[in-house]
Amino acid sequence: MATLYRSQGLADDTGHARPKSQLNGWRLAGFASLSAPIYAAQLPLAVHLPAIYAQQFHLSLGLIGAIFLAERLWGAFADPLVGALSDNTRTRFGRRRPWIVAGAVIFGTATAALYFPAAQLVTPLYMGAALFAVYLGSSMISIPHLAWSGEISGAYHERTRIQTFHSVVGAVALLAVLILPTIIDQLNPANASLKLAAIGVVVLGSLFIALPLTLRSFPEPAIPTAPRQRVALGGTVTILLRDPLLRRVLLSDFAVTVGQSTRAGLIVFFVTFYMGLPQWASGLYLFQFIFGVVAGPIWAQIGYRIGKHKAAVAGELVQVAINLGLLFVVPGQIGLLLVLTVAQGVAQGSGNLMLRSMVADVADAHRLRTGQDRTALFFSAFSLSAKAGTAVAVGVALPLVAWLGFDPKAVTNSPEALRGLLWVFALGPAIAHLISAALVHGFPLTQARHAHIRRALADRDAVPAE
Template sequence: MATVIPIHSPLPAPAEPARARPAEQPARLSGWRLAAFSSFAVPVAAAQMPVGVYLPAIYAQHYGIPLATLGLLFLAERLWGAAADPVIGILSDRTRSRFGRRRPWIAAGGLLFGLSAIALFFPGDAVSAWSLGLTLFVFYLGWSMMQIPYLAWSGEISGQYHERTRIATYGTVAGSSALLLVLILPTIADQLRPGDGPLKLAAMGTVVLVTLAIALVLTLRAFPEAPAPATAPRPVPFAEALRVILRDRLLLRVMGSDFAVTFGQLVRSTLFVFFVSSYMGLQHWASGLFLLQFVFGIAAGPIWMKVALKFGKHRTAVLGEGLQVAINLGLLLVTPSAFPLLIALTVAQGLAQGSGNLMLRAIVADVADQHRLDTGVDRTALFFSVFSLTTKAGMAAAVGVALPLVAWLGFNPQGHNTPEALTGLLLVFALGPAIAHAVSAWLIHGFPIDEARHAEIRRALHARDAAPSSPAE
């Protein structure tokens, strides 16, 4: 048994690894390789918008599936996808093969995801609730099999503190670009053949399938996988895995902060069209303003990356969330006659958008390093699966809170609204995200793993990995 290195004791200088685990990647990763690796975010993000926004309406209008049935199907499949995430994370951490721990899962998940996407976006005429339910089951299984190992791999490409910020930034920009594309496609389809739901599905499905085929090749060849620990983590029951997560205070802080920032973003997104259409009385501007926000959101990724390289990830997250609070509070000053102010706040929202998500995603890998130092067990994929779970929970909670709340305040999306009802809509639209972003900043403020502390963690891990014997994992 190797000597255990106390967390806060003086740490030895880095030693040349004698065995399994390789030296760190070069200090600065190739931008071309990062772009290739991050291309995988394109098909995943390109599928996210259609599945969440367009598919239910098109399947109801064009294929006659009742709304209540669709609601139950999509709810059940989202719950299934959320439940699959930690299972896939645990299995990926335990996988040992000559292709690595992450590649086999990504390749197999990509196959399932692609086949089910064909059935989902090109359904033909014989569509039933049963066939849709089965397709969604396979679709979300493939999604989890791809995404969780991919996120874990993204945290393992480099052990360098700032390089992890670059990796997360490349993925965020790629995903935002894909979302922008699938926001534009339905608009173009409506101009060509108004009301043609199957055309919209086919256009978006084509983007998903083509980018998936390209991204799988690029991503799987972009970087080598680091060798896995010699011994796989032992199988643990669900209850024990839950205890591992609940005992890791750093992970809980990141999860809570991510839940809050996602909740705030989705409250705003859920009510955006209602706010512009009903409160501002500008229905024809709703889609355009939403698109404007996304355009500036893409440009914001590299800006926040440079800020993080100078000030660190958790400080940058706090700064970004603070700006979000100020921007959303500024919405309280918007009146139906103050359209220029709304445009300015929408641009500012786009520039601040994603700052918290980006930094928190990069921090998860640092937390996994600290956990491996403390316990001797590598649970990177499990930690990323839990991070994914809180994101999905935040999205679901935002819709579940925002819509009933504005309805309780008297807002009616289909009829006349009193001034009091419109004021209630404004308050929820502005204060809901402002409060959520403030909570996110509070949770991540003073986070103990900064660049210096992370360097100590990595030195300790290298020293332990280079020792004559290593603790059983």
């Protein structure tokens, strides 16, 4: 395993020195490439799939919404179970690889069924089964993959670097699935099947390329732990909620997701109705993601200098300032909104990146305290915060702007209704990001504290060998 590493150069316990890179960058790129199909599948499932299945295959929107809601509820229970089972898996191939391979088979098969459907086979049952299988396969890939990413290095800053690779790969994949439908809309706007197939090609193509690269990138490290414990589904949720450090990270991620989802859910309404620039509605969202590709490396450098939790706080406060800046945009004038969109792209994902890097450190602290390695279980909790945050954002923001008088079906909205839309669009995310910053401010698991935890784990793990 030593051949995979370069010079050590670890930072000291002051937490101010950036360590030299240890893990080979090409291997890290191959390892992180498996994030591409997962990210590429997420946005189209929520944005394009419901409309295409409703228009092309004549399924009712109410039924499609019920299927998506049922999956969200099922995923809230299934994802922690996948994490707990992966942590307790013991095979000669490792703990993570078997789950990733099995998940890839399910995910790939279901993706083919969902994006290349035979019209005569499409029914609500067909869509529901394929959608559930896609999300199950996605969880079986992403949760062990993220857990593995937290295990290939125990170095504080190196974990940030690993998550940065995930972030960049994900941003590129999202950009690809945003650009393709936009191009098809310009060339052949009536061909929904072509749009569906193009997205499917991106997802399946990236899966076939990335899977062998990830499996061959790094060996799975052996993690000495106490004897495995059988934990019921309810017990896994209790474990997640009981750990105070994990609870702070998850609540912060929940707040981040609420802010991001509120903005995403209202941006088309805001640009179209408040700004009076409907021709910019889709373009601005795409523009934001173009600059989002460089966000990960920028925030990684900030994290190296000031530490993860401080970088997370800084990123969230930048988001607060950007969203408050929306209060000063002038209808019909794109200048300031364009500047804020670029800033949003550069700042986006800063909190997500740092929080996911922090969870591996929290799992180390938990293992030192309990003797149990629950890295995958801890990473699975992000699906809970993401799904809950999305549901709260949509469930609060849309009814709130309607209560304030905004109606997207109306020919014209009153000035009061449009101001209500502005206040919710700007202040909702600003408040959510401010709460996220407050939750991780003063986070006690610093680089110095984590170095002590890693040394204690190394000393304890060495005892049986002696």
